[in-house]
Amino acid sequence: MKDLRESEKRVFVLDSGDLLFKKFVNPIPENELKGMSEKAHLMIESFNLMGYDAMGIGDDDLTMGKEFLLEISKKANFPFLSSNLFDEVSGKVLFQSFLIKETHGLRIGIFALLSPDFFTGPSDPRRKGLTFRSPIETAQAMVKELKPKTDLIILLSHLGYAKDVELAQTLQGINIILGGHNGINLVYPSVIKNTIILQTASRGMYGARLDLLLYNNEPTFYNSATKTSLENNLRSITQRLNTAQIPEAEKAQWRKAKEETERTLNQLQGKNVFTNNIIPLAEQMKEHSDIKMLVEAYKTKAQAKESPVSPK
Amino acid sequence: MVMVNGMRKTWFFASIFGLVILLIITGLTSHAQKSPKSLTLLYSNNINGEIDPCPT
Numbered sequence: 206m207k208d209l210r211e212s213e214k215r216v217f218v219l220d221s222g223d224l225l226f227k228k229f230v231n232p233i234p235e236n237e238l239k240g241m242s243e244k245a246h247l248m249i250e251s252f253n254l255m256g257y258d259a260m261g262i263g264d265d266d267l268t269m270g271k272e273f274l275l276e277i278s279k280k281a282n283f284p285f286l287s288s289n290l291f292d293e294v295s296g297k298v299l300f301q302s303f304l305i306k307e308t309h310g311l312r313i314g315i316f317a318l319l320s321p322d323f324f325t326g327p328s329d330p331r332r333k334g335l336t337f338r339s340p341i342e343t344a345q346a347m348v349k350e351l352k353p354k355t356d357l358i359i360l361l362s363h364l365g366y367a368k369d370v371e372l373a374q375t376l377q378g379i380n381i382i383l384g385g386h387n388g389i390n391l392v393y394p395s396v397i398k399n400t401i402i403l404q405t406a407s408r409g410m411y412g413a414r415l416d417l418l419l420y421n422n423e424p425t426f427y428n429s430a431t432k433t434s435l436e437n438n439l440r441s442i443t444q445r446l447n448t449a450q451i452p453e454a455e456k457a458q459w460r461k462a463k464e465e466t467e468r469t470l471n472q473l474q475g476k477n478v479f480t481n482n483i484i485p486l487a488e489q490m491k492e493h494s495d496i497k498m499l500v501e502a503y504k505t506k507a508q509a510k511e512s513p514v515s516p517k
Numbered sequence: 518m519v520m521v522n523g524m525r526k527t528w529f530f531a532s533i534f535g536l537v538i539l540l541i542i543t544g545l546t547s548h549a550q551k552s553p554k555s556l557t558l559l560y561s562n563n564i565n566g567e568i569d570p571c572p573t
Contacts, residue, residue, distance in 0.1 A: 206559060215555055221562035228565055244566055265565060311554050357556070385562035407563035419554040477553075500568050 206255055206412075206493075215308045218256055221385030221404075222263025222319070222363040224248055225277070229265050232330050240507060241269060245277055247503045251496045253282045259304050261317030261361030262287045263385055264324060267331035271299065286317035286361060289343040291336045299335070303347060305355060311419070314351030317361035318343060320368060323386060340364055341375065348378035356422070359383060366391075366404060373400035380424060381415070394481050399424045405483055416480045429480040432473055439466045 206218065225245040226233075233241055252260070262285055266274055271292075278285040278300065287300040303316040321337040344360065351358050359381045362369050369384045374397055381401045384391075388407025395402045405413040417426070442463045446456060 216557045216559065218559045220560070220564070223563045223565055224561075226566050241566075244568070247568065248564070248566060263563070308556075309554065311556060313556070359558075381558070383558070383560045383562070388563040403560060405560065405562060407565060408567040409561065409564045413560050415558040415560065417556045417558075419556070503568070 215311065217258045217306065217308075217313065219258060219315070219359070219361060219383055220252070220260040221361045221383045222261045222317070223265040223385060223407075224252070224260060224263070225266050226268040227265070229268050229331060233268060238269070240510070242273070243503065243506070245269070245273075246280065247499055249277055249281050250499055251493075253280075254493060254495050254499075257281075257283045258306065259284050259286050259315050259317075259361065261285075261363055261383075261385070262290060262300065262319055263363045264319065264331060267335075270330070271334045275299065286315065287319055288316045288347055289318050289338040289340055291338065293334045293336050296336075303351060305351070311357065312355040314347075314355035314358045315361065316344075316347040316351065316358075318364055320364045320386070323363075323365075340368070341372065344372060344376055344379065348376060352378055356419075357381070361385075366402070369402050369404075370395070370397055373397035373402060378424075380426075390483055392481070392483050393428070393430060396426060396428065399426070401426060401479060403481065409486060412484045412486050414482045414484065416482075418478045420475050420477055423477065426477045426479050427473055429478050432470065432478070435466055435470050435473075439463065439470070442466065 225248050226241060260281070260283060262274070274285070284301045284304055286302070286304060287298075288302045290299050291297065292299050303314060306313045306315065318340045319337070320340060321332070324332045347360075348358060357380045358378060360372075360379050360383070362372075362382050363385045364372065365386045366384055366389060369382045373379065373382060377398065379400050382403065384402060384404035387404065389404055390406045390411060391402065391404045401415075403413065403415060405411050442459055445451065446459050446463065451459070
């Protein structure tokens with residue numbers, strides 16, 4: 206990540222939520238609160254060191270409540286985003302609604318949504334003091350706000366994959382949805398009505414990278430993997446055609462297939478293209494020395510608490 | 518005769534100048550078409566407080 210930031214200047218690092226705590230099952234017992242808080246702080250310090258640009262809020266980030274999340278957000282060097290999460294009493298938005306980043310003449314608008322459906326009901330302690338606005342209506346308002354001011358719109362979505370697809374089908378204008386909650390690896394991402402939908406597996410098993418090449422201002426993108434596949438097809442068709450033993454009738458069919466493939470490849474020229482890579486974060490990967498130190502210090506402290514030295 | 522030669526020279530140099538300008542504009546336009554804007558996004562989700570490397 207560090208090498209990439211130094212070599213290429215247009216790099217954004219984003220997270221779609223459920224960062225701080227384990228998947229919520231039950232409220233945290235009183236005796237575990239301090240340890241959980243320390244770990245959440247460790248996550249934020251590590252994200253600061255990695256140079257994250259923004260984070261969307263997930264339902265599990267609210268495990269220790271609204272006040273804790275507001276407090277810890279102040280320790281982050283990047284904004285916590287949520288466009289549809291409001292304070293129940295004041296009616297005001299709790300976190301920053303959107304962010305506009307400009308780099309080398311490219312203006313990127315980023316906003317975030319959290320689904321109210323991921324809470325077990327009004328009694329769920331994570332939603333205490335919160336109200337939600339409709340994700341679809343909020344997305345419409347955000348696109349209206351950001352479209353005139355930006356070249357690309359990114360949604361940090363914590364709506365779940367099915368709702369991401371539904372949103373892309375319903376609303377035009379979001380170029381990229383960085384999804385969350387399900388924790389599924391979308392190695393070959395869907396492009397639905399000009400919206401690229403991405404998501405990666407849970408618990409930091411993979412690092413994910415999307416490279417965009419923008420040749421024009423059109424909102425359409427194709428996957429570079431599609432082009433590679435067409436080029437491979439073309440090569441095998443050409444090989445078939447060069448085989449002498451094929452009957453003339455079959456050759457005519459192959460020629461037709463070749464023409465069609467060439468036509469499709471020509472249509473891709475000059476269009477915006479993306480490449481998505483999902484990389485396993487194996488143990489042998491080079492670690493950030495400062496983050497390694499933080500994690501080791503946290504583990505030593507946690508271990509000492511678990512097994513205190515008993516008096517003789 | 519001298520005046521006709523002078524006019525030919527002027528036309529000749531004007532044509533060369535025009536050609537050079539045209540080549541520069543064409544070159545710039547094709548260069549602009551060939552250099553797209555690039556953007557890289559590194560993204561994560563559902564880390565869920567994990568600090569140890571997970572077996573993939």
